[in-house]
Amino acid sequence: DSGVTQTPKHLITATGQRVTLRCSPRSGDLSVYWYQQSLDQGLQFLIQYYNGEERAKGNILERFSAQQFPDLHSELNLSSLELGDSALYFCASSVEGSTGELFFGEGSRLTVL
């Protein structure tokens, strides 16, 4: 158990819909990262938050957004969903904002039909 909690574990929805994925980092970790893993693209970095502020941005689509709340949990919002958004979405946390050992959640599997 990494200490990072992601919900929901599985989500099935239709094209055009909007979903929210939630991540609770390990106690004491200030940094949260979001990653997408799809069959064709592999793992890709989406976005990082550190202590409530956006720290770095990767290959995140404009239809996607994220935020980190004062209690340090984070949400990834995916809107106008397309079939190609079907993927595993991982959250990871670390103590440090720049580099540090990463602890991954079990992922949220999104299926868009």
Place this chain on the structure above:
Amino acid sequence: KNEVEQSPQNLTAQEGEFITINCSYSVGISALHWLQQHPGGGIVSLFMLSSGKKKHGRLIATINIQEKHSSLHITASHPRDSAVYICAAHRMYSGGGADGLTFGKGTHLIIQP
């Protein structure tokens, strides 16, 4: 060309064999991670390296910053080591900041009894 390249892509070996997985990167990094992903999806961080060598049980990770190369070794391999092993680099920018990870495509390792 990907910024992080792994080899081999697939590796099948017999129980007890010494395993080596290689990772080369083409960008400046602040740290390199080795991750393990079992069927079913969960990701576990094995090592984070910025220089030298680290050992944990039967796993050894090395990095050569000058050659931009890292290796993951498994001694006395066991069927439970069967998994995907992923190399990921924390890129470093001239201002000293680092962003989220850039991932290799992974090495699918199967250890046969």
